[in-house]
Amino acid sequence: MASKTDFIIVPGAWHGPEAFDPTSALLEKAGYTIHGVSLPCFGASPPLKNFDPDVQVIRDTVNKVLSSGKDAVLIYHSYGSVPGSEALSEYVKKLESGNQKEGWGKIRRLVFCCAFVLPEEGSLMAALQFNDLPWFIVNGDEVLPNTPEKIFYNDLSDEVAAPYIAAIKPHSYRTFSSQQSVAPWKVIPSTYIVCEKDQAIPLPVQEGMLAMAHQLAPTSFDVIERCSASHSPFISQPEWLAKMLIKAAGGAA
Template identity: 35%
Template sequence: MATKPQIVLIPGAWHTPAAFSTIIAKLEEAGYTVHTRQLPSVGNPKPPTDLSEDIVAVQDLVTEAIGDGNDVVVVPHSWAGIVAGSGLVGYGKKQREENGEKGGIVKGAYMCAFIVPEGVSLMDAIQHQIPEWWTIEVCGPHSVANDPNIFYNDLSPSEQQKYFALIKSHAIATKYSKSTAASWKDIPTTYLLCEDDNAIPAFAQDLMTGGVKAMGGEIEVERIKSSHSPYLSQPDVVVGWIRRAAGEEI
């Protein structure tokens, strides 16, 4: 029996792996090994000034997942798509095999995530318009989110408050830092487009996935009626999508 791909989950801005606890349990129950971690930009009293620390953290996770030659599916959420796009050039299975190396990323599974060309920052992607639901420290290095309905609009008020209490500060400088690469040009991608997303509106997700196609990237788009946090409101749907990305027919 073939070994199942390893799964790498990358939390988005302000969030930690705690947000993924439900889908992690379901993936492990289905026989997958899951790797995740809190990125250096999140909850850090000495936050990074560019993307480099986050890129290294993601590269370390993927290297751990590949191990002695495993296939890997990388699942970035939201802002983490910029980190994954920047940091994973050369980690694709096809590219590694060409270098005589075993294993590698077989699929990038972007979950309502930023997927942008090289040289584009998050602030570029949102036309440098700081949303009302961001609070920026005056002359400080952090940003915080101030409205749980942006992330969790399809959860009950009590559930919104439960998960909003888990988020942390985020390094504002990383949102101005430009992507350094576009690994999705070489690694096949599936994209979970969330139609009721208040953080990254569906039209923006459409524009980004259309841009990938226009630049010759291999991408499939699956649409669901969900908020920005489908791993909380529709965990079974998200797990099924990840398992299909890993090659299962379900």
């Protein structure tokens, strides 16, 4: 029997949803439908001026799933949580007012996979205290990662990492300054996947964001899962991550 819950995958900067294929294949094998979002910021030419196009394509995907009567679990990776959160602004308003659309599904849970947790009016650059990270290579309105083998894939062999490095495309730098108007993790059940070997969003930063979230909304992030992975557990630990995502969807882990 097909699951009533679909997974919507929102990748981070420099990546397409294909990076999640090792995990997506396991979820599909378990009977789930996967919707990988291809963000307009991925290799955009010219680069985007803000995250609005990313927000719109995520919102369209969410509405398509929910309007079919199915529930959804959203998986945010890294930057993906920023436009991914903003895409839920209307959903959060309806949730808080109790005015959800009849016949539509619901968002069962958000899963932040070593992703940014921002408050209202927060931006990724504000979270970085308006300083570029040392591994940013900024060229005009584009940014690329230096040494991605260390930043994103430090628990993969060179051979396994090579095709993922080759698939990286420039990211639209100005999207990092776009501000969220909503913090959906305050009102939608949320899971955080802590990746202890992450070099892109190091462990103390992940734990600091969770501490901030719990201070602002004590019941937020009621589930915290930890693994020894780098920034890309969907590649290096797909079996473990698939179990955590099935658990998030209400299935047996």
